[in-house]
Amino acid sequence: MKRLVLFSSLIMVAGLVAVFSAIIYKVNARSDSASAVSGAQMAATISVGPDARVLSTQVDGARLFMLVEEGTARALLQFDATTGKLLGRTDFVPR
Incomplete structure (x- = not known):
């Protein structure tokens, strides 16, 4: 036992x-x-529209999400954080 x-x-x-x-x-x-992407690996410049105002940004791994306001419309832009290349765009429309 x-x-x-x-x-x-x-x-x-x-x-x-x-x-x-x-x-x-x-x-x-x-x-x-x-900490997948450090500050040294981030793209130096990211292109948004000429009248765009950046409202917020968020980094997730190697992707950068940016909420911008262009005139009265808002859009969510998705970039590759290392190259600065635009991967996708989501426009928000009122209902």
Whole structure:
């Protein structure tokens, strides 16, 4: 009976070590991938329309999202952060 309790306890400790090791690994891996594009790798210039006003920007990995206002219309522009090339455009229209 004592051997069974000892064996069961060792299995539980090994399981806890495995779980905490996985958690620590995931936390460290996530912080490394969050900085996928550094400031040195960003494009120096990004072209928007001549009358466009930038309302907000967001970087996600190697993509740059920019909310712009052109006159009375708003659009979401998606750029490749390293080259500055326009990947997509979403225009917002009122209903």
